[in-house]
Amino acid sequence: MAESVPVTSPLLPPLEEFIPYLQQIWDSKRLTNGGPFHEQLEQELADYLGVKHISLFSNGTLALVTALQALRITGEVITTPYSFVATAHSLLWNNLKPVFVDIDPLTNNLDPKRVEEAITSATTAILPVHCYGIPCDVEGIQRVADTYGLKVIYDAAHAFGVRDNGASVLNHGDLSILSFHATKVFNTFEGGAIICPDAKIKQRIDYLKNFGFADEVTVMAPGINGKMNEVQAAFGLLQLRHIDDALVRRRAVFERYRQALEGVPGVRLLEPPAGLEWNYAYCPILIDAERFGCSRDALYQRYRDQDILVRRYFYPLINEFPMYRGLPSADLSGLPHAWQVSRQVLCLPIHPQLSTEIQQQIIDLALACHAEQTRSSSTALEL
Numbered sequence: 001m002a003e004s005v006p007v008t009s010p011l012l013p014p015l016e017e018f019i020p021y022l023q024q025i026w027d028s029k030r031l032t033n034g035g036p037f038h039e040q041l042e043q044e045l046a047d048y049l050g051v052k053h054i055s056l057f058s059n060g061t062l063a064l065v066t067a068l069q070a071l072r073i074t075g076e077v078i079t080t081p082y083s084f085v086a087t088a089h090s091l092l093w094n095n096l097k098p099v100f101v102d103i104d105p106l107t108n109n110l111d112p113k114r115v116e117e118a119i120t121s122a123t124t125a126i127l128p129v130h131c132y133g134i135p136c137d138v139e140g141i142q143r144v145a146d147t148y149g150l151k152v153i154y155d156a157a158h159a160f161g162v163r164d165n166g167a168s169v170l171n172h173g174d175l176s177i178l179s180f181h182a183t184k185v186f187n188t189f190e191g192g193a194i195i196c197p198d199a200k201i202k203q204r205i206d207y208l209k210n211f212g213f214a215d216e217v218t219v220m221a222p223g224i225n226g227k228m229n230e231v232q233a234a235f236g237l238l239q240l241r242h243i244d245d246a247l248v249r250r251r252a253v254f255e256r257y258r259q260a261l262e263g264v265p266g267v268r269l270l271e272p273p274a275g276l277e278w279n280y281a282y283c284p285i286l287i288d289a290e291r292f293g294c295s296r297d298a299l300y301q302r303y304r305d306q307d308i309l310v311r312r313y314f315y316p317l318i319n320e321f322p323m324y325r326g327l328p329s330a331d332l333s334g335l336p337h338a339w340q341v342s343r344q345v346l347c348l349p350i351h352p353q354l355s356t357e358i359q360q361q362i363i364d365l366a367l368a369c370h371a372e373q374t375r376s377s378s379t380a381l382e383l
């Protein structure tokens with residue numbers, strides 16, 4: 001293959017469509033601090049996603065950090081080890097203690113039963129992730145939260161546009177956060193947002209993302225600079241014109257993988273539950289080395305050798321990183337499902353522009369790896 005194949009490629013509309021937006025910014029000289037494109041994007045995204053209020057951010061991590069601050073979370077927060085490291089980092093940035101709890105192997109998301117077992121007198125909140133855009137057991141988590149008086153903040157960085165039986169998954173819990181990073185389904189180069197159900201909390205969040213300024217002379221809290229600028233917001237408005245087409249293309253790529261790899265021994269594909277309008281953000285497969293005949297890491301290396309840049313999302317687990325390793329809940333013996341998935345998972349390239357030819361090469365390599373191993377083990381039997 002001449003060029004390397006990345007695991008994802010950003011959604012980028014034709015450049016000429018963006019020029020008129022830039023012209024408007026140059027004319028108005030409004031660059032940031034809640035300019036007209038920022039206000040328009042908040043409105044259009046709330047309508048598109050089917051949510052009440054949205055507060056835009058310069059990235060998803062600052063949205064997470066601010067969401068925890070806005071709800072005045074203290075003490076211990078129960079979260080998943082199977083995520084991108086920013087999930088847990090947002091807790092450390094708020095001086096909160098992460099408590100890692102195992103996932104349900106069917107959804108790869110926090111298991112409410114394990115959450116309940118991990119609650120102590122210091123627990124104040126749950127920070128689950130809708131991993132790969134597959135919803136958590138939101139009812140199970142809410143039941144636990146209501147029983148123990150806990151807040152729920154969803155890291156919904158993967159869940160842009162996901163609807164469960166017609167309703168946005170972003171409406172669960174107290175707050176949800178989104179990421180609009182270049183690698184995500186919907187991007188503003190960098191960007192993020194907090195989804196919130198009530199106008200008063202949105203007000204507080206809007207203060208906190210602007211240093212805590214409530215007005216010209218009043219600073220109500222040590223807020224951060226998390227504001228989205230006008231170029232990002234204008235780009236988001238343009239992206240919204242293209243997102244539905246991008247989702248259709250992603251779905252077609254995912255379905256081709258499914259048809260080709262379903263039924264291959266030792267390969268498990270992600271199964272979006274019935275009634276879910278998914279966003280096809282990732283195409284993770286789980287490799288059972290024994291049945292597939294080749295380990296996850298051997299297959300990973302085979303792809304890398306061909307310059308096909310598959311990724312092991314998420315490996316290692318967050319609790320394996322040095323700043324988390326020492327926590328009591330970081331012990332791998334308490335996280336068997338997360339451990340197993342992190343050792344089996346491989347995310348295949350998926351994005352709206354992936355050609356069928358390249359996708360076929362990706363599929364063929366997996367099938368070849370399986371066939372070779374099966375052949376060599378049957379030869380060994382004959383000998």
Ligand SMILES: *Cc1c(COP(=O)(O)O)cnc(C)c1O
Pocket residue numbers: 059060061062083084086087129155157158178179180181190191192
């Ligand atoms: C991408 C991502 C983030 C961080 O978002 P940024 O916009 O890159 O700061 C947080 N959590 C999860 C699960 C993510 O995938």
